[in-house]
Amino acid sequence: MADFLRLVPVAILYGTFIAALGAAAQTQTVQTRTVQTLTVATVMAPTLSGAPPLVIGHRGASGHRPEHTLASYSLAIDYGVDFIEPDLVSTKDGVLVARHENDISGTSDVAQKFPARRTSKTIDGKRIEGYFTEDFTWRR
Numbered sequence: 770m771a772d773f774l775r776l777v778p779v780a781i782l783y784g785t786f787i788a789a790l791g792a793a794a795q796t797q798t799v800q801t802r803t804v805q806t807l808t809v810a811t812v813m814a815p816t817l818s819g820a821p822p823l824v825i826g827h828r829g830a831s832g833h834r835p836e837h838t839l840a841s842y843s844l845a846i847d848y849g850v851d852f853i854e855p856d857l858v859s860t861k862d863g864v865l866v867a868r869h870e871n872d873i874s875g876t877s878d879v880a881q882k883f884p885a886r887r888t889s890k891t892i893d894g895k896r897i898e899g900y901f902t903e904d905f906t907w908r909r
Contacts, residue, residue: 826850828869837867864907874899 816822829841830848837855845853855867871892873879879900880887886905889898 823851824849826853828855829853836869858902860902860905860907862906862908866902866907868902871902872897872899873902879905 826842826845826848828836829838830844831837831841834841834844842853856869857865858868858871859865868876877900883900883905886900887898888901888904889896890901891897
């Protein structure tokens with residue numbers, strides 16, 4: 770139990786407690802007998818029905834890998850999450866892209882390839898200049 774309590778602040782510090790939630794129950798040997806241990810999720814937030822709660826990896830295991838990457842999704846699966854919940858933005862033709870924001874200026878070479886498509890939009894009440902997923906199509 771002490772090991773478990775030591776992990777919780779570290780996991781929360783990194784913005785996710787997926788690592789602490791781990792896979793479903795694990796077994797460990799204690800004085801020559803085997804006992805089943807509870808997952809962090811069951812101890813911290815049991816459901817009203819008593820069933821184990823669902824563990825959702827938001828953006829994968831984003832506290833441990835860059836969010837919305839295959840590495841992040843893979844690690845979340847290794848940790849035993851029930852679902853991965855990505856942030857999605859849409860292109861002009863309705864293709865969903867896993868990323869947090871729709872401004873792709875800082876994470877792509879769009880400015881070099883399509884300089885004329887720079888525009889200004891209000892997002893969350895703030896005026897932003899850049900290149901936005903909803904102004905581009907996925908297919909040619």
